[in-house]
Amino acid sequence: xxxxxxxxxxxxxxxxxxxxxxxxxxxxxxxxxxxxxxxxxxxxxxxxxxxxxxxxxxxxxxxxxxxxxxxxxxxxxxxxxxxxxxxxxxxxxxxxxxxxxxxxxxxxxxxxxxxxxxxxxxxxxxxxx
Amino acid sequence: xxxxxxxxxxxxxxxxxxxxxxxxxxxxxxxxxxxxxxxxxxxxxxxxxxxxxxxxxxxxxxxxxxxxxxxxxxxxxxxxxxxxxxxxxxxxxxxxxxxxxxxxxxxxxxxxxxxxxxxxxxxxxxxxxxxxxxxxxxxxxxxxxxxxxxxxxxxxxxxxxxxxxxxxxxxxxxxxxxxxxxxxxxxxxxxxxxxxxxxxxxxxxxxxxxxxxxxxxxxxxxxxxxxxxxxxxxxxxxxxxxxxxxxxxxxxxxxxxxxxxxxxxxxxxxxxxxxxxxxxxxxxxxxxxxxxxxxxxxxxxxxxxxxxxxxxxxxxxxxxxxxxxxxxxxxxxxxxxxxxxxxxxxxxxxxxxxxxxxxxxxxxxxxxxxxxxxxxxxxxxxxxxxxxxxxxxxxxxxxxxxxxxxxxxxxxxxxxxxxxxxxxxxxxxxxxxxxxxxxxxxxxxxxxxxxxxxxxxxxxxxxxxxxxxxxxxxxxxxxxxxxxxxxxxxxxxxxxxxxxxxxxxxxxxxxxxxxxxxxxxxxxxxxxxxxxxxxxxxxxxxxxxxxxxxxxxxxxxxxxxxxxxxxxxxxxxxxxxxxxxxxxxxxxxxxxxxxxxxxxxxxxxxxxxxx
Numbered sequence: 001x002x003x004x005x006x007x008x009x010x011x012x013x014x015x016x017x018x019x020x021x022x023x024x025x026x027x028x029x030x031x032x033x034x035x036x037x038x039x040x041x042x043x044x045x046x047x048x049x050x051x052x053x054x055x056x057x058x059x060x061x062x063x064x065x066x067x068x069x070x071x072x073x074x075x076x077x078x079x080x081x082x083x084x085x086x087x088x089x090x091x092x093x094x095x096x097x098x099x100x101x102x103x104x105x106x107x108x109x110x111x112x113x114x115x116x117x118x119x120x121x122x123x124x125x126x127x128x129x
Numbered sequence: 130x131x132x133x134x135x136x137x138x139x140x141x142x143x144x145x146x147x148x149x150x151x152x153x154x155x156x157x158x159x160x161x162x163x164x165x166x167x168x169x170x171x172x173x174x175x176x177x178x179x180x181x182x183x184x185x186x187x188x189x190x191x192x193x194x195x196x197x198x199x200x201x202x203x204x205x206x207x208x209x210x211x212x213x214x215x216x217x218x219x220x221x222x223x224x225x226x227x228x229x230x231x232x233x234x235x236x237x238x239x240x241x242x243x244x245x246x247x248x249x250x251x252x253x254x255x256x257x258x259x260x261x262x263x264x265x266x267x268x269x270x271x272x273x274x275x276x277x278x279x280x281x282x283x284x285x286x287x288x289x290x291x292x293x294x295x296x297x298x299x300x301x302x303x304x305x306x307x308x309x310x311x312x313x314x315x316x317x318x319x320x321x322x323x324x325x326x327x328x329x330x331x332x333x334x335x336x337x338x339x340x341x342x343x344x345x346x347x348x349x350x351x352x353x354x355x356x357x358x359x360x361x362x363x364x365x366x367x368x369x370x371x372x373x374x375x376x377x378x379x380x381x382x383x384x385x386x387x388x389x390x391x392x393x394x395x396x397x398x399x400x401x402x403x404x405x406x407x408x409x410x411x412x413x414x415x416x417x418x419x420x421x422x423x424x425x426x427x428x429x430x431x432x433x434x435x436x437x438x439x440x441x442x443x444x445x446x447x448x449x450x451x452x453x454x455x456x457x458x459x460x461x462x463x464x465x466x467x468x469x470x471x472x473x474x475x476x477x478x479x480x481x482x483x484x485x486x487x488x489x490x491x492x493x494x495x496x497x498x499x500x501x502x503x504x505x506x507x508x509x510x511x512x513x514x515x516x517x518x519x520x521x522x523x524x525x526x527x528x529x530x531x532x533x534x535x536x537x538x539x540x541x542x543x544x545x546x547x548x549x550x551x552x553x554x555x556x557x558x559x560x561x562x563x564x565x566x567x568x569x570x571x572x573x574x575x576x577x578x579x580x581x582x583x584x585x586x587x588x589x590x591x592x593x594x595x596x597x598x599x600x601x602x603x604x605x606x607x608x609x610x611x612x613x614x615x616x617x618x619x620x621x622x623x624x625x626x627x628x629x630x631x632x633x634x635x636x637x638x639x640x641x642x643x644x645x646x647x648x649x650x651x652x653x654x655x656x657x658x659x660x661x662x663x664x665x666x667x668x669x670x671x672x673x674x675x676x677x678x679x680x681x682x683x684x685x686x687x688x689x690x691x692x693x694x695x696x697x698x699x700x701x702x703x704x705x706x707x708x709x710x711x712x713x714x715x716x717x718x719x720x721x722x723x724x725x726x727x728x729x730x731x732x733x734x735x736x737x738x739x740x
Contacts, residue, residue, distance in 0.1 A: 015514060015518070017515075017518035017522075018514070018517055018518055018521070021517070021518060021521040021522055021525065024525055024530075024531070025521070025525065028525075028530045028531065029525075029528070029530050060510055089509060089510045089513035089514055089517070094571075110513050110514065110517045111513055111516050111517035111520050111521060111553060112517065112521070113520075113521075113524055114521045114524050114525045114528070115524055115525065115528040115530065
């Protein structure tokens with residue numbers, strides 16, 4: 001699908017501490033450009049504006065949870081082809097399987113190791129090639 | 130006489146009769162034995178009469194010139210009487226049932242007694258006066274007739290006895306030369322034959338009498354046996370009745386005191402009976418429900434559970450049914466969730482007489498289960514989220530990407546990260562064990578290449594082993610070995626065994642990992658050179674929170690749940706896990722899984738460590 005390296009990542013996450021850690025991890029370790037969105041209701045507009053290579057979604061968020069946001073992204077023609085990775089502390093095998101069948105690229109479980117996170121994302125990114 | 134020391138029965142106190150024979154003996158044998166016994170019983174009378182008549186004759190016919198002959202006759206008479214008495218005693222003391230033998234001896238005795246009287250007649254008759262001859266003839270005739278009483282139970286013994294008297298007497302009469310005596314000699318045989326006929330008739334009467342007696346004895350015995358049997362059966366019936374009454378009382382007590390609701394319905398779902406627990410469950414008093422339709426009163430809301438069509442199918446199916454979720458309505462309108470089992474009781478014709486329903490309220494249980502699930506989910510999310518921040522921050526600092534940190538500070542952040550990781554491990558283990566034990570653990574089994582999975586696990590654990598300065602060494606040339614398992618969970622098990630082995634290995638040591646095909650099983654072994662498993666710990670090593678000593682937790686880390694989880698995971702994958710002492714010191718932990726068939730032909734290398 002794409003041969004370009006993973007450079008732009010948008011992360012939708014409500015927890016500010018984790019936002020900072022992910023930003024540091026991806027920017028400092030992974031040398032990527034990162035856009036963090038704290039409110040899932042604003043996420044679609046932010047994603048369309050930022051034009052990321054890949055979107056990371058938290059699972060449980062107030063207002064709208066990750067899976068719902070994911071389905072909305074899939075419904076919008078401007079975002080429907082974006083690769084999406086879930087970062088979650090809650091891993092119900094049946095739900096994960098359903099999301100994969102809807103086209104989620106993969107899941108990274110919380111807690112993740114910040115120094116390994118960029119590699120994990122790139123590994124998932126490379127499966128698209 | 131038998132020389133064997135076999136137990137013998139002495140029939141000494143009573144006359145042995147057919148009744149002494151085994152009940153199974155031939156009835157005719159028993160009648161025969163009775164007849165012989167009668168002969169012996171009467172023989173004493175015969176002996177006494179012989180002696181009495183002998184005395185009378187001796188007195189009546191006494192003459193000095195016959196002194197020697199009389200004495201001689203008396204000697205013979207006493208000898209025969211003594212012999213017959215001895216025979217009588219012998220019969221009383223006998224230990225056999227050889228009735229023919231005893232009859233033979235009795236017959237010989239009868240003949241001897243008869244002949245003795247015959248000789249008396251022959252000796253005394255010719256030499257005495259006419260009056261005395263008439264007296265003697267009368268006595269002899271009397272003896273012949275009297276013998277009937279003594280010997281007629283076996284007619285031919287009488288025939289021998291009478292012949293013994295008659296033959297010498299006839300000879301004397303015939304030889305006397307007197308016409309009257311000659312005629313008498315011709316008449317005596319006729320008299321003899323008449324007597325024999327009488328004796329024969331009596332013999333038959335005796336036989337039928339004894340037969341009747343035997344029949345009576347047999348019937349009486351059978352009657353006794355039957356009476357005993359009837360009595361026994363009566364007692365059994367009585368006992369059975371008592372048991373039925375007792376179990377009835379017990380059943381009533383069970384139903385009354387049982388914490389579960391018990392209801393009895395007829396085939397149309399009309400309530401027949403219910404216990405106090407059922408009253409409590411539904412809030413109805415017995416009187417309010419009995420005779421009413423249970424479906425309408427108790428289960429009106431359950432469109433999928435117990436409704437009319439379900440009930441019809443259930444009654445016609447005549448099979449017990451269990452519903453683990455049944456919505457019921459209480460008298461106060463409150464809806465409760467119950468678990469109910471319905472058991473039809475059928476008669477011999479297969480018709481349903483009644484249905485026993487047993488159930489209990491599980492509303493609170495279900496609520497508790499839901500709360501537990503929610504709690505687990507919350508625990509999972511709410512604890513992991515802050516831990517993500519804590520461990521993540523510390524990792525970023527410790528990785529050095531944010532720049533160098535002062536040594537003391539870096540030591541402390543290392544400690545904080547390590548302990549954060551321990552806390553995370555504990556949460557993960559607790560969640561795992563909770564899921565496994567509540568039966569909610571779901572595996573995703575697939576065909577797994579065990580050799581490559583082991584290689585990957587080794588790489589994953591290398592940095593952990595490095596921390597303890599321990600080398601992980603995989604056996605040479607692992608042949609492709611496939612199993613059906615959940616790869617993620619298999620990695621978890623292998624990681625647990627490897628990290629344990631690394632933690633307990635001496636510094637600079639090596640942990641060997643082997644893969645063997647053992648028949649239908651694949652065995653993965655993790656071999657260390659650690660201190661071994663303490664004796665007291667061996668029995669509970671796979672139990673929860675099991676650690677050899679509490680200091681190990683502080684020194685080596687770990688939650689004490691790892692091996693318990695490993696065992697359950699491996700068992701879920703139809704395998705087994707265990708450990709054994711390693712020759713030369715240390716321990717081997719292993720797990721075995723069923724090998725997939727395609728391994729069967731594979732040429733597995735022997736175990737060995739990669740250098």
